[in-house]
Amino acid sequence: MEQPLTYLQNLPQSNWLITNNSHQFSAIAKQLYLELTEILKQHQTPPKIILAEREPVKFLASFLAACAANCPVFLCNPDWGTQEWQQVFELVQPDIILGINFNSHSPLPVGERSRTTTPNSPLPTPYSPQIMIPTGGSSGNIKFAIHTWQTLTASVQGFTEYFQLNQVNSFCVLPLYHVSGLMQFIRSFTTGGQLTILPFKNLETGQIPTIQPLEYFISLVPTQLQRLLQNPELTQWLAQFQTVMLGGAPAWQELLEKARFHNIRLAPTYGMTETASQIATLKPDDFLQGKINSGKILPHAQVIISNQQGEVLPPNQIGNITIQAKSLALGYYPHHWDNQDYLQVDDLGFLDNQGYLNIIGRNSDKIITGGENVYPSEIEAAIRATQLVVDVCVIGVPDKHWGQALTAIYIPQNTHISHLEIESLLKNQLSKFKIPKHWICLEDLPRNTQGKVNRQALQQIAAEFLHH
Template sequence: MENPLDYLNNLNENDWLIGYDSGQFNQLVQELYLELIQLSAFETPPKIILAERETLRFLASFLAACAANCPVFLCNPDWGTQEWQQVFDLVQPDIVLGIGHGAGEMGRWGDTGTPRIPNAQCPMPNAPYPLIMIPTGGSSGQIKFAIHTWETLIASVQGFTEYFQIKKVNSFCVLPLYHVSGLMQFIRSFTTGGRLAILPFKTLESGKILNIKQSEFFISLVPTQLQRLLENPELTEWLSEFNTVLLGGAPAWEELLEKAKFYRIRLAPTYGMTETASQIATLKPDDFLNGKTSSGQVLPHAKVTIHNQQGEILNSNEIGNITIQAQSLALGYYPIIQENQDNFRVDDLGFLDDQGYLNIVGRSSEKIITGGENIYPAEIESAIRETQLVADICVIGIPDKHWGQALTAIYIPKKSNISTLKIQTLLKDKLSKFKIPKYWIPQQNLPRNSQGKINRQQLEKIAIAYLQNPLK
């Protein structure tokens, strides 16, 4: 394996890291690397929790840990006490780098981390390469860490560059670096000799932009970020000049896609996840602007097959469970490396059309069964958005003693005087009668995480409380 530090020699020290001192970054990496090498000289490499807020220190610490063959766990500094308790119980780290909002009582934090403590009772999986643990989940349940390596991340980069037919990747990153969507932007630029601009999204939204030539850059956004940028005419114009605007993290709604198309945003909707080291399918911008609607074609480093519940491979245009094979697949979830992790069967349902484009129709776990009929919320939500009477919508099933589950729409009306009867009337020509929600619950906002994913468990509680006391 090529050592991560070798890539530093291929970068233009003066300008590859836009907005920061690249020379200072290189020096910091070397210093941290030497410290970690000394710590692990006579013992197994220390397990490192990385929760740095400061960009240079985060990236330098990450590279140094990988180069020194230290297992590194990427963490969100803003996790609460309960989440940090989960992480400490699971990881039992040797070193903590950074400062965590809710972790003050968990350990002694500082610029150089905690002292080394022996953790023989919680050994790392046996592997001859540095392990990179990337968090997944946590929006409504237990935090898990997908186990990646430098090789799985590089495989993702190679698939990306081959798919877009480029050698160097210039990235404008506004997503958190501890998340796979932010980390992979760094990895793409760093390992291909490209340039990297990093700016917090709140700073960008306030109107501050870095001096770059957008036509040479990729930018990655989640749907809620795209929506907010398109509300600002100056930022809309700025965004329209990017080579490619990758869009992922959560399903985008039809109205948002249409708005992006109207402003000629070179959007590239993607499909991927933490376990696949970002996207394994992407719709190219020209396809998007020409009216194509899907998650695009599968990248060269991956293969997607569609199966029925019996495991049989389905033909084109037949909906079934998605199974992924990819060189970028995670090895498992910490602390277990799974043997023969060749086929990753996900919860998503979809189909491959005649041209090999991947189309996502919903999730198996979100399937609602009402009166014996199988319903997937994505279809209902899309139809409701097309009425252009709601600003946001989520369809869930709540327990019902007669029907098993009752279809329930929780939505934000665009105007306060919009009646549910008007929405239902518009849906009659689009949906079967059993697919029109029984209950309609207006809200001022819907609970979404930073990636734009909805918290359905919380929505179910909101719905049940509302229906028990609708006049409250």
């Protein structure tokens, strides 16, 4: 795979980028690259760059210029709050901030910064810029997974080999600072494909660009898919895509069935920031034929299922998931992992006889109630299947009798639905100990841009509700 500097010097002049102001991409990238190389002549250490551009063209051009100049670049959400920005500034101590202006009323330090080498972070080798991608923001504790151009392009190689493609065209409605949005750029840019960028809210209001969906991949999170399927015109448009990638959060049975009913070529994926997006994907033909899992492992990765003693388990046995991949992050900034060959994740799952990966749930989400192990995803799926709720999340709250009491926080389909109706339908579906003890009705569940529920916020809501 070519290096970012080579890409910058040979930028395509064709219409590979389809979005507002796309004609500015080349000029912005080359100008910033020249400015950064001037700075590098005066300082031994490459400047640390915070990239928080809202404008997609400026974001991507700045990203490419920073990589080409071999500068550590930290991708940031411009909509983070003061507390999150303070965390980031303390951790990063940036030299350059691109995209967001902190005004004089901001408590955050801006202006000249000392240029110091970060501990445990040696100077990058030539053309191996460190790319820091944020993760963990929904819990309030932001971390940056350390990637390089090599780890990101390793993910692209696995993707193109798996789908047997030379060129990837991407339709992006996800944030570019997040791995799910960034990787759509990397896939298209490095394979000579097209990248169309449109804010999701524009798409939702019916602003469909004139592209050929059959030639494109689109990536969505479950809540986005749910909203598009509520609109018949957008449902018909979505059904024209070559592949509709689905990830970021677990999808529920009803949503998958609705997508299959409308012949959406869905590809549920499994991956994370630390693996530079998916390491397993269910191909659309498998999905349309009725398979429901995370698909087979991509060529650049391996998955091992083991028990708590570290023994590798045979097919169909649930255990801890360990990932080996060429796309693995090097660590969490500023620290590099001692062992970068594999990553043990918090998820539990199994590989079936055909090599398809099935995810059961997160180990840390496991609720122990009355001595029984319960996984929220199973209960949430059963509650959704009643078709009486719009959204639901199941958590465990401390309880002196049960250890943890199952608590369902839900949005009913309408105000007349009571939790007693939902409970009565669950009695035939779930064991008694799996039926929630507490029910809390809300108008909205706190979710991040990837559709993941903020369980920490729900724990506080539940504690206040049960206290009163």
